[in-house]
Amino acid sequence: MSIKNRPNNQKEMSFIEKARRAQIVECAIETIAEVGYTQASLGEIAKRANISKGVISYHFENKEELLGQITTEYYIAWQSYIAPRIEAQKSPKEMLRVYIESNLAFVAENRKHVFAVIELVSKTITANGKLQFAAEHDEAVFVPIENILTQGMQEGVFREFTKSSARVMALTIRNAIDGFTMELMRKPHVDVQEYTRELVTIFDISTRKQGVALEGR
Amino acid sequence: MSIKNRPNNQKEMSFIEKARRAQIVECAIETIAEVGYTQASLGEIAKRANISKGVISYHFENKEELLGQITTEYYIAWQSYIAPRIEAQKSPKEMLRVYIESNLAFVAENRKHVFAVIELVSKTITANGKLQFAAEHDEAVFVPIENILTQGMQEGVFREFTKSSARVMALTIRNAIDGFTMELMRKPHVDVQEYTRELVTIFDISTRKQGVALEGR
Amino acid sequence: MSIKNRPNNQKEMSFIEKARRAQIVECAIETIAEVGYTQASLGEIAKRANISKGVISYHFENKEELLGQITTEYYIAWQSYIAPRIEAQKSPKEMLRVYIESNLAFVAENRKHVFAVIELVSKTITANGKLQFAAEHDEAVFVPIENILTQGMQEGVFREFTKSSARVMALTIRNAIDGFTMELMRKPHVDVQEYTRELVTIFDISTRKQGVALEGR
Amino acid sequence: MSIKNRPNNQKEMSFIEKARRAQIVECAIETIAEVGYTQASLGEIAKRANISKGVISYHFENKEELLGQITTEYYIAWQSYIAPRIEAQKSPKEMLRVYIESNLAFVAENRKHVFAVIELVSKTITANGKLQFAAEHDEAVFVPIENILTQGMQEGVFREFTKSSARVMALTIRNAIDGFTMELMRKPHVDVQEYTRELVTIFDISTRKQGVALEGR
DNA sequence: TATGAATGAGTATTCATTCAT
DNA sequence: TATGAATGAATACTCATTCAT
Known part of the structure; x- marks a missing residue:
């Protein structure tokens, strides 16, 4: 089952899953801080994280969720x-x-x-x-x-x-x-x-x- | 010859030319103020100005120049x-x-x-x-x-x-x-x-x- | 002004515009007939029409409109x-x-x-x-x-x-x-x-x- | 060894294996019937079957084989x-x-x-x-x-x-x-x-x- | 001058498939 | 056997820019 569809994703989220999300969020922060919001495409973030774009989509519902995470945290x-x-x-x-x-x-x-x-x-x-x-x-x-x-x-x-x-x-x-x-x-x-x-x-x-x-x- | 290629465009700029630029700048300001920078595409600005997108490109080297004009003014x-x-x-x-x-x-x-x-x-x-x-x-x-x-x-x-x-x-x-x-x-x-x-x-x-x-x- | 935003696009549509749309629709029909709906991406249609993908987007609001045109016609x-x-x-x-x-x-x-x-x-x-x-x-x-x-x-x-x-x-x-x-x-x-x-x-x-x-x- | 690479998979297929495949096929049928072919991704089928996407890939060579099974049955x-x-x-x-x-x-x-x-x-x-x-x-x-x-x-x-x-x-x-x-x-x-x-x-x-x-x- | 038309690079997102564990 | 994770190709769509008329 995809993470995205889990009803209670907060609790069911595995340690590895949390870590991966944290890493991506961290990378997104750095990317935005360095190249600005407008240039901070998922592709750019993925490149800096040395992962494929798909990984981000796998761990986050969409870009909005990723960015929202930054603000929330x-x-x-x-x-x-x-x-x-x-x-x-x-x-x-x-x-x-x-x-x-x-x-x-x-x-x-x-x-x-x-x-x-x-x-x-x-x-x-x-x-x-x-x-x-x-x-x-x-x-x-x-x-x-x-x-x-x-x-x-x-x-x-x-x-x-x-x-x-x-x-x-x-x-x-x-x-x-x-x-x-x-x-x-x-x-x-x-x-x-x-x-x-x-x-x-x-x-x-x-x-x-x-x-x-x-x-x- | 396009305005863009004129050597000394500041001085050679005709009255009409100035007026047109001013109108476009005015429209760009309103567009940004109303829909925000991210949504303020040249197409959107042109639509609000009731002109074609090409006109903007004709009067301004590129989007950057147009936006720069807003700040300068x-x-x-x-x-x-x-x-x-x-x-x-x-x-x-x-x-x-x-x-x-x-x-x-x-x-x-x-x-x-x-x-x-x-x-x-x-x-x-x-x-x-x-x-x-x-x-x-x-x-x-x-x-x-x-x-x-x-x-x-x-x-x-x-x-x-x-x-x-x-x-x-x-x-x-x-x-x-x-x-x-x-x-x-x-x-x-x-x-x-x-x-x-x-x-x-x-x-x-x-x-x-x-x-x-x-x-x- | 983009075609898409015209209030009364039926009447205001120029001859050339109509012809282009017709050509694209024709091409879409052939593409679907030959490779099937699932394979008929905008890219495939554009390729067969020898035009860039953007042209389709320029003349049609979205894929739905293009396909709808086929059915309507x-x-x-x-x-x-x-x-x-x-x-x-x-x-x-x-x-x-x-x-x-x-x-x-x-x-x-x-x-x-x-x-x-x-x-x-x-x-x-x-x-x-x-x-x-x-x-x-x-x-x-x-x-x-x-x-x-x-x-x-x-x-x-x-x-x-x-x-x-x-x-x-x-x-x-x-x-x-x-x-x-x-x-x-x-x-x-x-x-x-x-x-x-x-x-x-x-x-x-x-x-x-x-x-x-x-x-x- | 993956089932896929077995030389004679028809005969060697265990009871459990057959049951699993049947379950997946059943789920695929329901998914297609309910959401249509286009929306019936492996992910969607897996979600409804409460299994991971990988399981499907494990039991079936590829999507085509799974769908073919539906028709054959x-x-x-x-x-x-x-x-x-x-x-x-x-x-x-x-x-x-x-x-x-x-x-x-x-x-x-x-x-x-x-x-x-x-x-x-x-x-x-x-x-x-x-x-x-x-x-x-x-x-x-x-x-x-x-x-x-x-x-x-x-x-x-x-x-x-x-x-x-x-x-x-x-x-x-x-x-x-x-x-x-x-x-x-x-x-x-x-x-x-x-x-x-x-x-x-x-x-x-x-x-x-x-x-x-x-x-x- | 102005326009409509066309372009092509770039965007987020989806998905079948692979693979280490 | 089963899984979660990762991949990368593909998709529809956007947009600044170019250009012939």
């Missing part, structure tokens, strides 16, 4: 990396710092994967001809920041945010992080530590309650 | 819009505010064009198989902000920035602006005025010299 | 051939004779086309995985015979038919005609005239009102 | 069913009646198998690119009817048939039977008994010696 890895680090913090201020720090660290440690996902997401936007953002994932990404902002505001350490100004702040933080990825692509040797420090500073300052902030100095 | 329009508004300001603080305000206004007024360029840039990144950002343009974009930051620092109204921390700040501002475009795509009815106000606040606070800032309040 | 040609010949007859007996005669003549004169359609219809049966006969066409084919039978019965020259026995007779006549096509494929030099005479005899006898029939002898 | 089953029933009759008239009756009964009782064979035959016609009917089988099919007709003619109960008019009659009877199968596919609930009665009537009338026939009434 990314979000899982990202969440597993970020969440515990934030939860280990006590104050919102620290949480925000760690959010930024761990995101940049994650990006720096998974450059290719992150870049591949950025490519994928940017193409998915208009996949079927109509603007259709990967809304679930996308919006899920903002939740942790918005939570941190809300909490910090309630505890009185952050300045006041309305619902929509909180969203702008959340978006701006996310954009800063995603933008860092692009900068990393342009300049692979950028000083990650310093970039991190600067971002932390920027958003520490701009979220801080003004009076309190001064006292802290 | 965009930067020119952007610069013509932004530059005078900034230059009309006296203080760096005002310049930064106006930079953000005029950028968001420009984006809001030229949604399709801006979105098309974003689509293009994201695809151009790996056009030839190697990462190749539209470096000239891209870097040029940061110059005005970096100039503002430097000036503000020298005048003592902004906090201290090293060369690299100034770049991080410049990037973060740009990313916030580009991110606004994406938000505008996701939620076309977002309150532009409010978003603008929030961004101005965020970057006003985070660039401000701490002591001075308080006095200003 | 066939039914039109068939009807144009059969109908006037039947209508020229006065008695149902003559109409039945002419129906058989003209069908066999039509088949003999359009062997390839008829065989191609038989191939196509037999494949269409299970096109989407479920039994789905080309019902409209198929059922339409029985109508003229059923009409003749009914008329002959009402005039008292044919024996009595219930609704379902009339259908069986109609089907049997059609099957005899389609079976002749197969025989023609197996034995291209079969004596058409004789075959026709025999079929006419068989169905003349088997529809005839028994008493009346004898008088006629 | 069909003819054997058909012959075993029809022959004794005809032989049990005394008069040609009865033999003809029983031939039609038993054929329709056989079809009705083995719908899937019969339909699968029809699908196969229609595709096999042009299997290698050239028209190649399953001639042996096919021609063998006409023999019993031709024998009946000859006998009936010699006994003076059937009208006169030349060699070729006998063939037309034989073909027409076969076509009527095969056509019934198609009707059964289109309308599974068709009244088999009634259809049978009608066909018997039609061919009783059309073979009958005219004078004799009347007397019989």
Whole structure:
């Protein structure tokens, strides 16, 4: 029976099968990261993996499933990396710092994967001809920041945010992080530590309650 | 003789020729904005322009030239819009505010064009198989902000920035602006005025010299 | 503008366009007749037409449209051939004779086309995985015979038919005609005239009102 | 050693081996009957049989052998069913009646198998690119009817048939039977008994010696 | 200038077949 | 015996580009 038709493919998937899929996904990531989404044909991916095109079709229902796997794995890895680090913090201020720090660290440690996902997401936007953002994932990404902002505001350490100004702040933080990825692509040797420090500073300052902030100095 | 083979096509280009190219470029922008880069084939563009595919090939060396034109025109329009508004300001603080305000206004007024360029840039990144950002343009974009930051620092109204921390700040501002475009795509009815106000606040606070800032309040 | 997207392609189709389509359809018919439906790939058809595969895609939306054209043209040609010949007859007996005669003549004169359609219809049966006969066409084919039978019965020259026995007779006549096509494929030099005479005899006898029939002898 | 390479595989075939092949053939029949020849890939057949694709390749030289088995088994089953029933009759008239009756009964009782064979035959016609009917089988099919007709003619109960008019009659009877199968596919609930009665009537009338026939009434 | 027509390389996908385990 | 894995040829279709008119 073909893998594709298995009812419960998650559980029935053999070790070898998982490994093969993982290898192909890995190769797809590298291919996209190196030649871009548009050039990343199944043929190109297969060539780089030193396998025949058919192998990919054997292990994945279609191209969409393969690419979907990249995104899914990314979000899982990202969440597993970020969440515990934030939860280990006590104050919102620290949480925000760690959010930024761990995101940049994650990006720096998974450059290719992150870049591949950025490519994928940017193409998915208009996949079927109509603007259709990967809304679930996308919006899920903002939740942790918005939570941190809300909490910090309630505890009185952050300045006041309305619902929509909180969203702008959340978006701006996310954009800063995603933008860092692009900068990393342009300049692979950028000083990650310093970039991190600067971002932390920027958003520490701009979220801080003004009076309190001064006292802290 | 085809236009393509003319030695000096820039200068010899007739009025009609220019108009035709402009029309095609306009159509290409709309097509990309509506159906996305991947679906924006020459055939699709031609269909929307009610012309034959051959016409595009006649007026443009190849697809790359057509798409390049979109980007080029965009930067020119952007610069013509932004530059005078900034230059009309006296203080760096005002310049930064106006930079953000005029950028968001420009984006809001030229949604399709801006979105098309974003689509293009994201695809151009790996056009030839190697990462190749539209470096000239891209870097040029940061110059005005970096100039503002430097000036503000020298005048003592902004906090201290090293060369690299100034770049991080410049990037973060740009990313916030580009991110606004994406938000505008996701939620076309977002309150532009409010978003603008929030961004101005965020970057006003985070660039401000701490002591001075308080006095200003 | 591509032909495919024209709203009213029937009318706007140029002479050259029509000719090209006709040529391709002709070639497709020959290909199917010679190598069978399964082997009749677009590539094979193109090869026999001495054109590139792309030409077919240019003139036809997809393979389905091309093959559909074969069937459609066939039914039109068939009807144009059969109908006037039947209508020229006065008695149902003559109409039945002419129906058989003209069908066999039509088949003999359009062997390839008829065989191609038989191939196509037999494949269409299970096109989407479920039994789905080309019902409209198929059922339409029985109508003229059923009409003749009914008329002959009402005039008292044919024996009595219930609704379902009339259908069986109609089907049997059609099957005899389609079976002749197969025989023609197996034995291209079969004596058409004789075959026709025999079929006419068989169905003349088997529809005839028994008493009346004898008088006629 | 693979079965395929065994010199005398017919005789050496074990019981288990036979059973396995039978099971696969059975499954192939159902698959073809349900999804049609074109969709009946080895993968599909294997899936329905709950075995791996490789098993089929292990037990059958290639797809052709598997499909050939379907046809062969069909003819054997058909012959075993029809022959004794005809032989049990005394008069040609009865033999003809029983031939039609038993054929329709056989079809009705083995719908899937019969339909699968029809699908196969229609595709096999042009299997290698050239028209190649399953001639042996096919021609063998006409023999019993031709024998009946000859006998009936010699006994003076059937009208006169030349060699070729006998063939037309034989073909027409076969076509009527095969056509019934198609009707059964289109309308599974068709009244088999009634259809049978009608066909018997039609061919009783059309073979009958005219004078004799009347007397019989 | 503009067009319709044609091209051919490239895309994802399917599938019969092979083979090591 | 049976299997999962792999292969590579074949298929329909897309599209940037060329070219004669």
